Amino acid sequence: MVVDEPNPNPKPVLMEIDKSLSINVEAMDSWSRYLRMNNSKFVYNFVGQFKSTLRCTFCGNCSETFNPFWELSLPIPQRSGQLSLSRCLDSFTSVEILDDEEKPTCLMCKEKRNCLKSLFIHKFPKILVIHLKRFSQTVEFSEKLNTIVDFPLIGLDMSPYAAEDIVPCPYNLYAISNHSVPPTSDTTQPTADIYIRKFGTSTMIPWFLQFRRIVSSVGMLIFFFTNNGLTPKTNNMMVTLSRATAPAP
Ligand SMILES: [Zn+2]
Numbered sequence: 691m692v693v694d695e696p697n698p699n700p701k702p703v704l705m706e707i708d709k710s711l712s713i714n715v716e717a718m719d720s721w722s723r724y725l726r727m728n729n730s731k732f733v734y735n736f737v738g739q740f741k742s743t744l745r746c747t748f749c750g751n752c753s754e755t756f757n758p759f760w761e762l763s764l765p766i767p768q769r770s771g772q773l774s775l776s777r778c779l780d781s782f783t784s785v786e787i788l789d790d791e792e793k794p795t796c797l798m799c800k801e802k803r804n805c806l807k808s809l810f811i812h813k814f815p816k817i818l819v820i821h822l823k824r825f826s827q828t829v830e831f832s833e834k835l836n837t838i839v840d841f842p843l844i845g846l847d848m849s850p851y852a853a854e855d856i857v858p859c860p861y862n863l864y865a866i867s868n869h870s871v872p873p874t875s876d877t878t879q880p881t882a883d884i885y886i887r888k889f890g891t892s893t894m895i896p897w898f899l900q901f902r903r904i905v906s907s908v909g910m911l912i913f914f915f916t917n918n919g920l921t922p923k924t925n926n927m928m929v930t931l932s933r934a935t936a937p938a939p
Contacts, residue, residue, distance in 0.1 A: 747805060783851050
C-alpha cells in the first residue's frame, strides 16, 4: 500500500478526547488529531473513519471511539460458490461479543464486563479500498478461498454500514487487483492483474490480461470511487497501482 508522507514537524495532542463532547464533535476532534500527524493527499483521498461502539451488557453504558482506516479488510464467509460483497460487509460489521479474555473495562461499572462491539463508518473516503481476505489461516496451513465475490460496478450502496446521520454517496468501481496464478505459468508465483476504469466510460482497461471477468474468484483488492467533489488524476493512480504486488500465499 502507499506509504504516507510524514509531517515534518509532528506534534501529537496528548490530552484525552473530551467525552462530554457531542458525537460529531468528538469524531471531528479525533480526525483532526490524525490529520495533524498524517496529513497528505493520500489521506485526503483514501482514509476513512470508523466509529466503534461498546455497550456493556451489565449496565447498558455505551462508549464510542473513532479510528482511521485505509481499507476494509473483509472476511469471506463462504468457502466456495458465489456470494455478494454485501455478505462480506455484513460479516465484517456484525455485532461482536467481547467476553472471557477480551472483556473490556466498563467506564460505568469500573469492572471488566461482557460487551457488545459494533462497527460503523463515520467518514467515508473518496476512494474506498476493499481487501477480500482470501487466505484462510488454519493451524496447519494457509488455504486460499476461490469464492466468487459479486459486487456492483456502479452504485455500491454503503448506507447500511454508515453511522447514524451519515449518508454516503454511492460508489462506482474504479479498479480491481486480482490475485492469481497464470494458467500457462510453470511457477506457483501469484500475479496481480490490475484493471483500471476509464473515467467517463463504462469500460475497464485490462492492465495485464484480456478477456478476464471483472467479477471473479480471484479479486482481492477492489477500489471504489465516489464522485463526491473529487477530480481523479488517472495517470498518477495508474502508476501507483501498477506497482502493487500480490502477497505470497
Ligand atoms: Zn457497565
